[in-house]
Amino acid sequence: MDPVMSDLDQKIGGCFSESMSSVFSMLTGREFAIKPQDGNTLDHVGVSVLHQATVVYVKAHYTKGMTGTLLFALPLKEGTMLVDLMLGGDGTPSTELAGDSRDALAETFNQIMGSANQALSDLAGETLSISNVEIFSAEGGDSSGLEEIMGPGPFYDLPLETSQESLGTVIHLLIPDLLIQQLKRKLGIGEAPAAPAPAAPEPPGRRRRRGPAPAPPEPRPGPAAVPAAGPQRQASTVETGNLDLLLDIELPLMVRMGQTEMQLGELLKLTPGSILELNRAADAPVELLVNSKLIARGEVVVVDGNFAFRITEIESTDARIRSLV
Numbered sequence: 001m002d003p004v005m006s007d008l009d010q011k012i013g014g015c016f017s018e019s020m021s022s023v024f025s026m027l028t029g030r031e032f033a034i035k036p037q038d039g040n041t042l043d044h045v046g047v048s049v050l051h052q053a054t055v056v057y058v059k060a061h062y063t064k065g066m067t068g069t070l071l072f073a074l075p076l077k078e079g080t081m082l083v084d085l086m087l088g089g090d091g092t093p094s095t096e097l098a099g100d101s102r103d104a105l106a107e108t109f110n111q112i113m114g115s116a117n118q119a120l121s122d123l124a125g126e127t128l129s130i131s132n133v134e135i136f137s138a139e140g141g142d143s144s145g146l147e148e149i150m151g152p153g154p155f156y157d158l159p160l161e162t163s164q165e166s167l168g169t170v171i172h173l174l175i176p177d178l179l180i181q182q183l184k185r186k187l188g189i190g191e192a193p194a195a196p197a198p199a200a201p202e203p204p205g206r207r208r209r210r211g212p213a214p215a216p217p218e219p220r221p222g223p224a225a226v227p228a229a230g231p232q233r234q235a236s237t238v239e240t241g242n243l244d245l246l247l248d249i250e251l252p253l254m255v256r257m258g259q260t261e262m263q264l265g266e267l268l269k270l271t272p273g274s275i276l277e278l279n280r281a282a283d284a285p286v287e288l289l290v291n292s293k294l295i296a297r298g299e300v301v302v303v304d305g306n307f308a309f310r311i312t313e314i315e316s317t318d319a320r321i322r323s324l325v
Contacts, residue, residue: 004190008180009039011123011187013158016173019115020160027108027264028085032164039158041177047155048143050172051075056097057136057149058109065121065128066186068179069151072109076137078162078169079105087265091166100268102135107264109133124186156180255300255309256287285312 013036024032042050054076061069080094083101086108097105113130121128136149147153158173175183184190258278285297288309296314300307 004184005039007189008156008184008187009036009158011189012120012173012175012183013037013039013160015119015123016112016116016158017160019112019119020162020171023108023111023115024082024162024164027111028082028164030085030164032162034163035161037159037161037170039156041154042157042174043153043155044143044146044150047073047150047153047157047172047174048138048141048146050140050157050170052140053077055138055140056105057138058105058133059136059149060109060113060130060133062179063129063131065124065126066179066182068176068182070113070130070179071150071155071174073172073174075140075169078167081167082108085164085167086263087268088263097135097137104264104268106133106135120183120187126186128186150174151176153177251291254289254292256289257300 017034017036021032021034024030024034050073055073056076056079058072058074059069060071076095076097077093080097080101081091083097083104084094085091086104087100094101110133113133117128117130138145138149154177155174156177158175160171160173162169162171258280260276260278262276286300286309287294288296288298288311294315296311298309298311298313301310302308
């Protein structure tokens with residue numbers, strides 16, 4: 001296999017298979033194993049015969065870092081089995097994907113793409129993000145409407161073999177050729193190593209020294225270094241000499257009253273008036289987080305008709321800087 005495409009399979013397949021396995025396992029409470037297989041290039045007809053029965057296509061557009069559309073293709077039967085597992089069922093398949101089931105599958109792939117693109121962003125060294133997903137259905141073997149759903153081809157097909165105790169299928173990750181070329185550049189795949197810089201030419205008129213180089217002079221003994229008086233500086237002290245260069249950076253600030261966990265099925269049943277019980281007592285201090293790091297505690301107050309936050313406890317300056325870097 002082409003080593004460039006093998007590297008592409010390893011990096012992209014690794015990111016999406018790990019994200020998919022993690023999200024599926026978390027939402028269903030069951031262990032999923034996802035293994036990427038060797039990829040190959042397909043046209044619309046080739047895509048249409050990946051699955052024989054009704055196929056669900058999950059589609060998202062890149063909105064930052066790249067341009068193009070990313071798609072997943074999975075059989076409707078296994079897609080509805082997956083949704084039933086997430087909603088607390090035993091994996092019963094359905095003949096259609098609609099309503100809460102459709103929303104549940106869309107949210108699942110939103111999480112998968114968000115997690116996988118975070119991993120790709122780390123590899124690329126820049127942020128890659130996508131839009132919310134769209135879901136379409138088509139009959140297997142029929143390529144007549146695929147160009148409208150998928151856009152122009154060809155597509156690089158990266159099969160993700162998906163297995164669980166009661167569910168087994170292959171979910172195909174489909175990447176248009178234009179997006180593949182962008183991914184190669186972003187991830188540095190197939191790029192030749194930089195050639196070493198040529199040696200600087202020797203100035204004219206200077207003769208090359210022949211024979212062994214003279215030995216360097218022996219160092220003369222000097223006075224021993226005397227440590228400066230006063231207490232030694234602690235290794236944990238934060239260096240703030242260049243901190244002024246960072247003071248204009250904007251950071252997200254969040255006041256957290258509490259948090260909780262709930263199943264996807266319970267989340268989809270929420271309606272106006274629903275009450276969520278948080279994990280914090282009513283008289284417990286509220287937390288202030290900057291860049292998702294806790295730096296202070298306090299209480300919520302009202303100022304001029306708006307909510308505000310009064311700080312009652314705060315970390316030291318050193319601790320705050322260390323938590324943000």
